[in-house]
Amino acid sequence: MNEIVCIVCPNSCVLRIDGEGENLTVSGNKCKRGETFAKAEMTNPVRTICTTARTSFKDAPVVPVRVSKDIPKDKIFDIMREIDKVTVSKPVKRGDVLIADVLGTGADIIVTSDLLTIIDKENENE
Amino acid sequence: MSNYYDVIVIGGGPAGLAAAVQAKKENASVLLIERENRLGGILKQCIHDGFGLVRFEEKLSGPEYAERFIDEFNSLGIKALTLTFVTRIEKTEDGFEIHVTNRSGISVYSCNAVILATGCRERTAKQVFIHGTRPSGVFTAGTAQYFTNILGQMPAKKCVILGSGDIGLIMARRLTLEGCEVLGVYEAKPTPSGLTRNIHQCLNDYNIPLHLSKTVTRVFGDDRLEAVEISQVDENMKPIPDTGEIVKCDALILSVGLIPENELAENMNVTLDPGTKGPVCDNNCMTTVPGVFSCGNALHVNDLVDYVSESGETAGRAAAHYSKKERGTIAVKRGKNVLSLVPQMLDLNSDLGKVRVYFRSLKPLNNCRLLVKCGDSELFTKKYAFLRPPEMESLTVDFSQYDLNENSEITFEIEVTGE
Numbered sequence: 001m002n003e004i005v006c007i008v009c010p011n012s013c014v015l016r017i018d019g020e021g022e023n024l025t026v027s028g029n030k031c032k033r034g035e036t037f038a039k040a041e042m043t044n045p046v047r048t049i050c051t052t053a054r055t056s057f058k059d060a061p062v063v064p065v066r067v068s069k070d071i072p073k074d075k076i077f078d079i080m081r082e083i084d085k086v087t088v089s090k091p092v093k094r095g096d097v098l099i100a101d102v103l104g105t106g107a108d109i110i111v112t113s114d115l116l117t118i119i120d121k122e123n124e125n126e
Numbered sequence: 127m128s129n130y131y132d133v134i135v136i137g138g139g140p141a142g143l144a145a146a147v148q149a150k151k152e153n154a155s156v157l158l159i160e161r162e163n164r165l166g167g168i169l170k171q172c173i174h175d176g177f178g179l180v181r182f183e184e185k186l187s188g189p190e191y192a193e194r195f196i197d198e199f200n201s202l203g204i205k206a207l208t209l210t211f212v213t214r215i216e217k218t219e220d221g222f223e224i225h226v227t228n229r230s231g232i233s234v235y236s237c238n239a240v241i242l243a244t245g246c247r248e249r250t251a252k253q254v255f256i257h258g259t260r261p262s263g264v265f266t267a268g269t270a271q272y273f274t275n276i277l278g279q280m281p282a283k284k285c286v287i288l289g290s291g292d293i294g295l296i297m298a299r300r301l302t303l304e305g306c307e308v309l310g311v312y313e314a315k316p317t318p319s320g321l322t323r324n325i326h327q328c329l330n331d332y333n334i335p336l337h338l339s340k341t342v343t344r345v346f347g348d349d350r351l352e353a354v355e356i357s358q359v360d361e362n363m364k365p366i367p368d369t370g371e372i373v374k375c376d377a378l379i380l381s382v383g384l385i386p387e388n389e390l391a392e393n394m395n396v397t398l399d400p401g402t403k404g405p406v407c408d409n410n411c412m413t414t415v416p417g418v419f420s421c422g423n424a425l426h427v428n429d430l431v432d433y434v435s436e437s438g439e440t441a442g443r444a445a446a447h448y449s450k451k452e453r454g455t456i457a458v459k460r461g462k463n464v465l466s467l468v469p470q471m472l473d474l475n476s477d478l479g480k481v482r483v484y485f486r487s488l489k490p491l492n493n494c495r496l497l498v499k500c501g502d503s504e505l506f507t508k509k510y511a512f513l514r515p516p517e518m519e520s521l522t523v524d525f526s527q528y529d530l531n532e533n534s535e536i537t538f539e540i541e542v543t544g545e
Contacts, residue, residue: 005326009179010430010517012322047331050174050187051303052275062278064173064189073331080303094193112173113189118164 004041008033017042046070049079050112053098055088059119063088065098068108078103091120131157133445134224134237136212136390139167140431141422142243143195144438145445149241150202152446157235158199158206159226165199165206166192167245168268169431171275174296180432191431215240215394221417239417239445242391242405243438246384246423248293258344263351267293267381274300282377286354287311288342292320292429292516294381299328301379308334309375312356314341314363317490319383319516321429343370345378354378384427394418401466402426408455408471409481409525410444411437416453419445426468426484429518436482437468444476451475454532461499461539463488465515472536478525485538487513493544496521499537500528513540 002017006029015038016027026038040046048070052062071079079102086098092111099109133149135142138160146158164170169177172188179185182194199206210228221238248266256264265273265281271293273281283306287294290313298308311329316339318325329336337356343365344355353374357365386404388396397406397414405413405420413420421441422434454474460467465486472478485496491513498505505528508521530536 005322007323007327010176010321010323012326012517047327048175048185049303051300052173052278054278062275064187064275066173066175066187076303094190112187113170114193115189 002042004038006034006037008037045073047073047076049076049083051080051083053083053086053088053109053111055116057088057116057119059123060115063092063116064112065109066112067102067105068097068110069106071102071105071107075103075105079105079109083109088116091116093117129233129235131155131235131237133157133239133241133442133448134159134222134235135241135243135442136224137167137243137245137422137424138162138165138206138208139243139245139422140169140192140195140434141245141424141438141441142167142241143192143199144435145241145243145419145421145442146204146206147195147198147202148439148442149446150204150442152443154446156204157237158204159210159212159224159235160206160208161211163209165196165208171268171271172296173275174300177431180430181435188431195435212390215390217394217415217417239419239448241411241419241421241438241441241445242388242413242424243420243422243441244387244390244424246386246427248380249383249385250380256342256345258346258355259348261345261347261349261351263347263377264345265377265379267291267297267379270297270377270379271300274304280304280306282306282375282379284309284375285377285379286342286356286373286375287379287381289313289380289382290315290318290320290325290336291381291383292324294379295320295324295328297379297381298334299332302332302334308332309373310335310337312337312340312342314339314359316361317514319381321516322514341365342378346372351376351378384423386424386427388420388424391418391420391424396420399466399470401460401464402468404468406470407468408453408473408476409440409469409478410473410476411441411469412444412448412453412473416450417448419448426466428484429516433484433518433520440482456530456532456534456536458536458538461497461537463491463494463540463542464538467538472525472530474530474532478530481523481525482520483523483538484518484520486515486518487540488515490514491540491542494540494542497539497541498523499539500530500534505536509543510540 132154169188169192177191
């Protein structure tokens with residue numbers, strides 16, 4: 001028997017996991033997502049990464065980015081190193097892909113703000 | 127050009143944006159005033175995800191959440207004054223005069239209703255009484271977040287975090303990802319202040335220790351912070367003498383609470399609630415001063431942005447339709463085991479069909495029920511398996527079904543039903 005706290009939403013349900021291998025039963029979850037989370041934690045724990053990428057824009061030295069879907073927990077620092085290699089020099093916008101299929105995880109690194117587009121427009125107008 | 131608007135919103139964070147958008151949708155003319163150069167408020171630097179789970183059923187980052195509202199704000203053609211600071215608000219016979227200063231100088235705008243969406247401030251080192259020198263390297267979590275996420279500069283190499291508020295936990299993870307060694311999070315209270323999920327995904331995932339009932343009692347260092355002294359505290363959160371240990375670090379990050387920002391409200395003699403530290407409001411987010419509305423973290427500190435937007439919309443809708451008709455307000459009071467409660471009043475002359483109520487319990491409680499009473503009679507109850515002060519609860523109540531009059535007094539209390 002294992003007890004973990006669900007991190008899917010702020011309810012923070014305490015999940016109780018019984019059984020082994022394929023035969024896991026989950027209790028304590030208020031919704032279906034809790035069960036999915038608990039099973040993943042026992043087999044292949046996944047997380048998201050939210051960070052920033054370097055830019056060549058003077059008024060915005062970094063731009064926020066995240067993974068487009070959950071990635072394996074043990075790949076977090078490897079993916080951080082991949083993002084460190086990038087310098088954004090174009091006025092990217094929200095949702096633009098910076099790195100496709102990062103480290104073969106199937107997840108893209110996407111931009112989460114229009115900041116650079118806005119700054120680019122402001123500079124044009126000046 | 128006329129300087130009159132039906133509704134003026136002060137603050138361009140998530141609460142102000144939602145309020146402005148909603149007021150505009152209700153056909154009011156709207157002006158939003160923001161002191162920073164861009165809209166979005168604190169969400170601009172909250173690059174982590176988890177925003178919008180309730181509203182959009184998506185895990186968005188702060189900028190993504192804010193920009194959805196900014197896009198809508200812009201598409202509705204609402205006017206915003208940025209880099210503009212409100213210096214004072216005067217009540218006039220017809221409404222309000224908003225005095226502002228910006229790069230064009232000083233100007234005055236007038237409106238029928240004003241919405242205060244001024245957010246909250248972090249408590250600083252001065253408010254937590256830490257002894258010692260005043261070296262650089264002592265930051266609030268929000269400042270450390272600004273350095274890291276907006277300026278792209280690392281504020282620390284090896285740090286200690288005081289306080290287990292959510293921003294502190296988020297920053298523990300953020301700094302770790304960027305290569306900083308986070309030695310530990312110290313919390314004076316016996317229970318954590320942040321959301322449980324953040325303890326797990328920000329601390330446990332990265333093996334960052336959480337030390338409860340311990341606090342920082344002294345800082346050392348001349349130009350830059352060199353070390354902090356950590357002491358155990360007793361049940362009254364007073365440091366126990368001779369329990370001090372020295373921890374070497376180059377930064378101390380404070381996540382010791384947020385206080386609603388209400389200087390403008392206080393200057394207008396709006397009554398504040400000692401429980402929420404925000405204005406006393408009715409079910410339409412109207413304060414004790416008719417025509418003055420409050421929403422978001424200025425009203426009470428929220429842990430979910432979804433609720434911030436929600437109160438912004440309530441305020442925006444009500445402000446757009448504000449007329450000087452008499453209110454019939456009755457008090458909604460905090461009873462046993464309730465730390466904070468919003469709204470604190472009900473306006474019997476308004477629609478009471480779907481009143482959003484937010485509350486926090488005074489302490490962690492298991493197997494309990496919320497009891498809503500009118501005088502001695504019980505209106506309704508709701509069961510909770512557990513309630514924790516860091517996790518605000520919300521519910522929608524139909525007060526129109528009850529026979530309320532000007533003598534009614536509503537009380538919210540929490541009763542523990544057993545182990």
